Amino acid sequence: MLPSPHRHSSGKRHQARELALKVLFQLEGSDDDPEEVLGYHASEGAATEEVANFARQLVQGVISNHDKLDGILVEASEHWRLDQMAKVDRVILRIAVYEIAVERKVPTKAAINESIELAKTFSGDEAGRFVNGVLGRVAATAT
Numbered sequence: 001m002l003p004s005p006h007r008h009s010s011g012k013r014h015q016a017r018e019l020a021l022k023v024l025f026q027l028e029g030s031d032d033d034p035e036e037v038l039g040y041h042a043s044e045g046a047a048t049e050e051v052a053n054f055a056r057q058l059v060q061g062v063i064s065n066h067d068k069l070d071g072i073l074v075e076a077s078e079h080w081r082l083d084q085m086a087k088v089d090r091v092i093l094r095i096a097v098y099e100i101a102v103e104r105k106v107p108t109k110a111a112i113n114e115s116i117e118l119a120k121t122f123s124g125d126e127a128g129r130f131v132n133g134v135l136g137r138v139a140a141t142a143t
Helices: 012-027 034-044 049-064 066-076 087-103 108-123 125-141
Strands: none
Touching: 012 034, 012 049, 012 087, 012 108, 034 049, 049 066, 049 087, 066 087, 066 125, 087 108, 087 125, 108 125
């Protein structure tokens, strides 16, 4: 289980990213049904329908682009293999890379800043710096 976040941001997109993180974290290495996992975490966190729908888009996007996202991450993370990364950091990076390189609905800087916040909240300051470094390289190569 992921630890509870220390602070609550009220932004809908932030809440949705957090929800997507919890869902993808649970799905990592399991064959659970994504929709069931999303429903469970959405009700646990009392997510609005709007937040749940945005989280659903992120979850489906990350799942359907999994290989592409991991390919981008492998390129950008230089000295790290994906299986060496903390699970939570890997999931946060996949969500961000999906937003930056595939979906492109939010400004790159916003996606990176959100990811750094998530990493700091769920994984610590060092993870925030790590995520920032990797995503800086992804942003530099995303066209």
